[in-house]
Amino acid sequence: MALLEVRDLVVGYGPHPVLHGVSLDIEAGETCVLFGLNGAGKTTTVSAIAGLLAPSSGTITFDGQPIAGRPAAALVASGISLSPEGRRVFARLTVEQNLQLGGWVRRKDAAVARTQRQLVFDYFPRLAERGDQVAGTLSGGEQQMLAIGRALMSQPRLLLVDEASLGLSPTVARTVFEVMDRINDDGTTVLIVEQNAGVLPYADRVLIMEKGTLVFTGVGDEIRDADLRSTYLGA
Amino acid sequence: MVLGVSFVDQLSTALVIGVITGGVYALVALGLVLVYKASGVFNFAQAEFGTVAVYAAYAALEFAGLPYGIALLVGVSAGVAMGLATERLIIRPLFDAPRVTLLVATAGVALLVIGVQFWRANDPALRVLAPISNELERVRVFGISVSDQRIVILLVLAATAAGLALFFRSPGGLAVLAASQEPTAAELVGVSVRRVSSLTWGVAALLGSLAGLLSAPISNFSPGFLTAGASGALIPGFTGAVIGGMTSMPGAVVGGLLVGIVESLGGLNALEGIPGARSLLVFASLLVVLLVRPQGLLGRAAA
Numbered sequence: 001m002a003l004l005e006v007r008d009l010v011v012g013y014g015p016h017p018v019l020h021g022v023s024l025d026i027e028a029g030e031t032c033v034l035f036g037l038n039g040a041g042k043t044t045t046v047s048a049i050a051g052l053l054a055p056s057s058g059t060i061t062f063d064g065q066p067i068a069g070r071p072a073a074a075l076v077a078s079g080i081s082l083s084p085e086g087r088r089v090f091a092r093l094t095v096e097q098n099l100q101l102g103g104w105v106r107r108k109d110a111a112v113a114r115t116q117r118q119l120v121f122d123y124f125p126r127l128a129e130r131g132d133q134v135a136g137t138l139s140g141g142e143q144q145m146l147a148i149g150r151a152l153m154s155q156p157r158l159l160l161v162d163e164a165s166l167g168l169s170p171t172v173a174r175t176v177f178e179v180m181d182r183i184n185d186d187g188t189t190v191l192i193v194e195q196n197a198g199v200l201p202y203a204d205r206v207l208i209m210e211k212g213t214l215v216f217t218g219v220g221d222e223i224r225d226a227d228l229r230s231t232y233l234g235a
Numbered sequence: 236m237v238l239g240v241s242f243v244d245q246l247s248t249a250l251v252i253g254v255i256t257g258g259v260y261a262l263v264a265l266g267l268v269l270v271y272k273a274s275g276v277f278n279f280a281q282a283e284f285g286t287v288a289v290y291a292a293y294a295a296l297e298f299a300g301l302p303y304g305i306a307l308l309v310g311v312s313a314g315v316a317m318g319l320a321t322e323r324l325i326i327r328p329l330f331d332a333p334r335v336t337l338l339v340a341t342a343g344v345a346l347l348v349i350g351v352q353f354w355r356a357n358d359p360a361l362r363v364l365a366p367i368s369n370e371l372e373r374v375r376v377f378g379i380s381v382s383d384q385r386i387v388i389l390l391v392l393a394a395t396a397a398g399l400a401l402f403f404r405s406p407g408g409l410a411v412l413a414a415s416q417e418p419t420a421a422e423l424v425g426v427s428v429r430r431v432s433s434l435t436w437g438v439a440a441l442l443g444s445l446a447g448l449l450s451a452p453i454s455n456f457s458p459g460f461l462t463a464g465a466s467g468a469l470i471p472g473f474t475g476a477v478i479g480g481m482t483s484m485p486g487a488v489v490g491g492l493l494v495g496i497v498e499s500l501g502g503l504n505a506l507e508g509i510p511g512a513r514s515l516l517v518f519a520s521l522l523v524v525l526l527v528r529p530q531g532l533l534g535r536a537a538a
Contacts, residue, residue, distance in 0.1 A: 050423065072422040081423070088420040090413050100406065101413050105425035107406060150424065 001064060003028040003189055004049065004158060009058035009068075011048045017056065018044045020212045026158070026205070031184045032191045033199050036209035042193045043085050045209070046160045049191075050082035051075040062158070077105040081156035085163045085193075087147040091136030095127055098135050098146055102153030112155055119186075120149035123179045141172035148176070152183070159183065162193045170198070177202050242505075247377035249499040255381065257495020258388045259450040263461075263472030264479065264487035265395060266442035272403075272482050273415050273435035275334050279342040280321055282461040282469035284440040285447020287348060288314030289456055290356055292448055293364050303365065311444045317348070318440020322433055330432075345462055345469075352458030366452035388449045395442060396488045403484065411435060471498065474517060478524045480534020489532060493520070 002025035009022040019041045026032045036042050047053045049060060051072035060068040067075060072082070090098050099117055106112040121128035124145040130138060135146055144164065151159055161180065165173035173196060181202045184190045192199055200206065206223045208216035263282055270278045292310025295301045301309065325340050356362075368383035375381070402408045414421040414431040421428055446468060447461050454466060462469045475494040479486025497520050500506075501513030509515065524532065 052419065052422065071427075073425045073427045076423060076425040084419060084423060088417045088423075090416045090420065092416055093409070093412060097409055101409060101421075101424050101426070103424075104406075104410065150420075154424065 002026055003063060004191075005059075005061040006045075006049065007059045007061075009045070009048060009055050009060065011044050011053050011055045011058075018212050019048070019055075021058065022209075022212070022214055024207055024214060024217070026189060026191060028157075028189055029184075029187070030189060030204035031181065031202055032189075032205040032207065033203040034191060034193045034207045034209065035195070037195065039211075040209040041212040042209055043162055044212075046082060046162050046191065046193055050080055050160055052082075052084075076154050076156070079155075079157035080160065081151040081154050081158070082160040083144075083147040083151040083162065083164075085166075087140075087143045089135040089138070089143050089146050089150070092134060094132050094134055095138070095146055096131045098150050099127075099153050102150030105154050113153070116153045116155055120152050123152075123182060124149055140167050141169070141176070144168060144172075144176060145179075148179070148183075152188075156188060158189045158191065160191045160193070164192050164194060165196045165198070173198060242503075244378075245503050246500075248379055249503060250496060251376050251379045251381065252502075253496030253499035254492055255385045255388065255495070256499060257475070257492035258385070258392045259446050259468050259491075260471040260475045260494050261392050261488045261491025262388070262395065262442055262446035262449075263468045264476040264491040265392075265399060265484060266439040266446070267472055267476045268479070268481060268484060268487040269399065269435055269442065270439045271476070273411050274326065274337075274432060275415060276326065276337045276341065277334075277473070278439065279338065279462075279469065280317075280344040280348070281341075281439065281443050281472065282446070282467070283345045283348045283459070284314040284318050284443030285445075285450075285461040285468075286352065286456070286459060287317045287447075288444035289364055289447045289451045289461075290352060293362060293456075296365065303367070307448055310448050311441060314444030314447065315437050315440045318436045318443070319433060321440075322436035326436065327429065327432065345459075349459035349462065357458055360457050361455040362457070363455045364448075364451040367449075382453075384449065384452055391445055391449060392488065395445065396484060399438075399484045471495070471517065474521050478521060478532055480531025483531070483533040486531055486533030 004026040006022060006024045009019050010017050011019040022045060034042050034045065044053065048055050051070050051074065054069045058068065059066055062078065062080060067078070090101065099120060103113045103116060126142055127145055127149055130142065135143065138146060148161060164176050164180065168176065177199050180190055180192060200223060203223060205219045206216070207214055266281045267278060270276055288310035291313030292306045295306035295309040296303065321344050325344060326337060329337055329340060366384040367387055371382040372380040373383055374386055410421070410426045411431050414426055414428045418428045450461070450466065450468070460466050471494045472491060475491035476487050478493060479490030494517055497516050498513045501516040506512040
């Protein structure tokens with residue numbers, strides 16, 4: 001049984017569905033990349049998984065439990081954490097306070113907070129230097145690191161990162177991907193939403209979306225062999 | 236010389252009276268700042284939480300014959316219930332609406348509630364709520380007697396201001412700020428934005444209720460008394476909140492007290508010939524503060 005199983009997911013804003021029956025599996029321990037152009041439905045998919053959007057039909061199963069329609073605030077306690085599109089750091093709070101809030105659902109356990117905070121600073125030493133700085137004054141790359149760090153503070157089993165590299169320089173994007181790889185090596189299952197092919201070398205599984213449906217699923221050599229860029233990404 | 240002494244006397248009297256009136260303004264300002272910090276809404280219904288609390292307490296005391304303490308509790312409960320209902324029925328459905336829509340909606344709530352008071356409770360128009368204590372002369376400041384009721388207002392103000400300042404330094408306060416800055420991200424870390432919203436409106440209504448219940452016994456009360464009219468505290472409270480920076484709890488207290496003092500300076504004999512000197516002075520000082528320090532006395536410059 002996969003850690004996350006999505007079946008026939010239909011999600012829409014108002015009466016018009018954006019996702020037309022998406023089914024996918026994510027196995028525990030893998031790094032999965034969800035690819036697609038703007039408007040393909042990637043963000044809608046992860047928003048539904050994280051509980052920000054309620055699906056109109058279909059099921060989502062996490063670790064054997066049905067979770068479709070449960071609110072985000074409940075899901076983060078069960079181990080699903082999303083670093084959202086646009087980063088959405090708490091701009092007028094400090095880096096430390098952002099991280100403290102990231103651990104909100106584990107706030108009664110000081111040991112977890114300490115461990116996770118240390119882990120985040122280990123992945124992103126830059127954040128440790130900026131602890132007292134107000135998040136809104138960080139660079140785009142630092143804000144992305146903070147958003148991922150904040151999502152890690154709840155000690156998730158499944159980490160979703162939406163638009164990990166959007167607006168970042170190629171160097172900073174690579175740093176972020178490398179850290180995502182380390183996070184995965186340390187045992188967290190990772191789903192990255194991307195349009196940047198630079199993430200491909202880190203992927204165990206690649207899913208490609210077009211117009212609200214999944215058009216390609218590949219693991220291992222299938223990713224290397226298929227000419228993903230020219231076929232699906234128009235690049 | 237006699238004139239000079241009397242001017243100093245007048246000044247000290249104005250100061251004492253100003254601090255006392257300002258205490259009620261500051262309580263209202265604290266509620267306004269709390270809601271503004273948490274949801275970005277200028278809440279025109281803030282003072283009505285207080286009026287409703289006063290009518291409920293009055294009814295419990297005079298019609299149901301309940302003891303004074305219980306009647307106050309009934310009043311606070313009614314005020315808080317109105318705050319929670321306003322949040323649930325008006326604010327939450329309009330959560331994604333422009334803030335100006337919410338401002339108008341809260342003004343609508345205030346007008347509706349005042350309308351109901353005129354309809355159901357305008358005969359007699361003027362009513363009197365008994366004070367907590369009838370002692371008028373226990374404390375003297377600068378030779379002026381300060382009634383126990385007024386002392387209680389200042390003590391409650393100090394306690395609530397300290398409580399709120401502490402709360403915003405706690406994890407719970409951080410969650411409130413997070414929910415106001417990035418509601419989606421707050422949900423994603425596990426903070427329930429709905430619960431935060433209920434909590435802040437409930438506490439704001441509690442502050443409004445206290446302002447009403449403690450200030451009503453100082454004179455008499457009538458429909459909408461805390462929103463407008465001679466004992467209206469909404470506009471002075473707003474002025475105080477803005478002077479204090481709109482997002483600062485200590486600022487709300489300082490601003491509210493300042494408005495009270497400036498207003499009572501307008502009653503000095505020297506200004507006798509100027510009609511409306513009180514309001515004139517209050518708004519002139521608001522303008523000066525905004526020109527010199529647009530972010531308010533204790534507010535932070537916009538990031």
